[in-house]
Amino acid sequence: MLAMYREVIRIRFLMMLAYRVNYYSGIIIYSINIGAYVFLWQAVYSGKPSLEGFSVIQMSTYIAISWMARAFYYNNLDREIAEEIRDGSVAIQIIRPYNYLMVKVFQGFGEGLFRLLLFSIPGMVIVSFIYPIQLTTDPSVWIQFFISLLFGFIVNVEVNLIVGLFAFFLLNNQGILWAKRFLVDLLSGLIIPISFFPEVFQKIFAFLPFQAISYIPSVTLVKGLDISKWLPAMGIQFAWSIILALLCWGIWVKARKTLIVQGG
Amino acid sequence: MAQLQIFTQYLKQYLKARLAYRLDLVVKFITDLISQSFNLIFILVVFGHTQTLGGWNQSEVVFIYGYFLLPWAIFGTFFNLWSFNDKYIIKGELDRVLTRPVHSLLQVIMESMTPESLLGVVTGLIVMGYGASGLDLQWTWYDPILLILFTIGGVLVYAGIFIALTSISLYTDSKTDIQPIVFNVSNYGRYPVNIFNRIVQFVLTWMLPFAFVGFYPASFLLDRGDWRIYAYLTPVVGIVYFAIAVLLWNRGIRHYRGAGN
Numbered sequence: 001m002l003a004m005y006r007e008v009i010r011i012r013f014l015m016m017l018a019y020r021v022n023y024y025s026g027i028i029i030y031s032i033n034i035g036a037y038v039f040l041w042q043a044v045y046s047g048k049p050s051l052e053g054f055s056v057i058q059m060s061t062y063i064a065i066s067w068m069a070r071a072f073y074y075n076n077l078d079r080e081i082a083e084e085i086r087d088g089s090v091a092i093q094i095i096r097p098y099n100y101l102m103v104k105v106f107q108g109f110g111e112g113l114f115r116l117l118l119f120s121i122p123g124m125v126i127v128s129f130i131y132p133i134q135l136t137t138d139p140s141v142w143i144q145f146f147i148s149l150l151f152g153f154i155v156n157v158e159v160n161l162i163v164g165l166f167a168f169f170l171l172n173n174q175g176i177l178w179a180k181r182f183l184v185d186l187l188s189g190l191i192i193p194i195s196f197f198p199e200v201f202q203k204i205f206a207f208l209p210f211q212a213i214s215y216i217p218s219v220t221l222v223k224g225l226d227i228s229k230w231l232p233a234m235g236i237q238f239a240w241s242i243i244l245a246l247l248c249w250g251i252w253v254k255a256r257k258t259l260i261v262q263g264g
Numbered sequence: 265m266a267q268l269q270i271f272t273q274y275l276k277q278y279l280k281a282r283l284a285y286r287l288d289l290v291v292k293f294i295t296d297l298i299s300q301s302f303n304l305i306f307i308l309v310v311f312g313h314t315q316t317l318g319g320w321n322q323s324e325v326v327f328i329y330g331y332f333l334l335p336w337a338i339f340g341t342f343f344n345l346w347s348f349n350d351k352y353i354i355k356g357e358l359d360r361v362l363t364r365p366v367h368s369l370l371q372v373i374m375e376s377m378t379p380e381s382l383l384g385v386v387t388g389l390i391v392m393g394y395g396a397s398g399l400d401l402q403w404t405w406y407d408p409i410l411l412i413l414f415t416i417g418g419v420l421v422y423a424g425i426f427i428a429l430t431s432i433s434l435y436t437d438s439k440t441d442i443q444p445i446v447f448n449v450s451n452y453g454r455y456p457v458n459i460f461n462r463i464v465q466f467v468l469t470w471m472l473p474f475a476f477v478g479f480y481p482a483s484f485l486l487d488r489g490d491w492r493i494y495a496y497l498t499p500v501v502g503i504v505y506f507a508i509a510v511l512l513w514n515r516g517i518r519h520y521r522g523a524g525n
Binding site (some may be wrong): 186 | 292294295305310318435441444451452455516
């Protein structure tokens, strides 16, 4: 069973490797986006030593790390699922002797692993030459960060699965996929760290799963959270990954019953 | 005149096709609104932590963003060239276009326009209004005329840059990723350029002149004279970039050999 999923990861990794040239431009695009926000925030700080507990350097580092982490956790599983439902190939997938959702998760992981090695890490090196950022050298912080990042990936994958599965009920959800992308980018703290939002919004966001995707891992690395603060943060990520997994499963069971293969 | 007739025919066909999937249309409106309101939220949140951004207050930055939406929406309506390479070169649709007696670029534009994006103009005007409500702006009789001229200039800048990049496909059939890269640079144009460093400012003014799409004209309408000359240059820059793009396109069409069968 595990060997099979390992194979899924390997194959997706190799598939991505075949198109690796596409990723050089991706690194440039991310660097451009990081630049825009670094400049904007520098103008916001304009002399102030710190805002909401972030110094200027920490802010730049936060932006850089959250964009490069996005390269790792971001995937189009929602679109893949929606398309497979649209063209009917999901029917074949369901009768195969594996769990459709788990295969998707591991495909996403293979993709993420590829991007981490060939996008995020070289991208981070390039970005740290261009912009004033400061990365910690404390190995324990890095370990905390990678554990947190993995949970960020899991929560994001689960959100994607749920949105993708809605195609079962709506049959056409291109717009929802777009809206979801914007929503995740904003509410996960990618563009604005959660602590910069007005109080009311922070309280609402605390009840949403999105901060577990980007904000928690990035803060973990930038601030070097000590264990007493890190464990509760991990608890939030862990809780969301369980809750969303159950939700996924529920929707999946219900969706299979209502499956109508278009044009089938 | 004949061109105009063809244009209205295309528009009618397009609307028929779109209205067959009404829900899609609604969804498109909503997603456009969401992406625009998120940019606005970003501005508002940022100004929760500072009074000015490079010397510009919240209302002014909102106004600049609102103004930027006008050329952006018009550009998005008529110049959806993103999938040109796939659709026209790899699938060979361009061969069909070239057998017809209307200019090839015009046909491609008409076939890929999305009139529903024009709603962005309304959103832009509302955002501008919201920004202006916090400011004491003195508008003269010629300001609306300049607004229209600037907007056309901005559209031409955008169109010029992306038509030029699209015509690369006519010279080589391998895919390039330069379009999305430049597209991301264009986002810089909706913020005051003086917050960026000198190199970025230079690029945004003279190489990929996206500052002419949003910031320069908007700063003029805000009665901030520091960039007056740049604002006046907007239509000129637009015409120059557009003209170069059309030349590149025409040359590319002559050069075009097709991607085989």
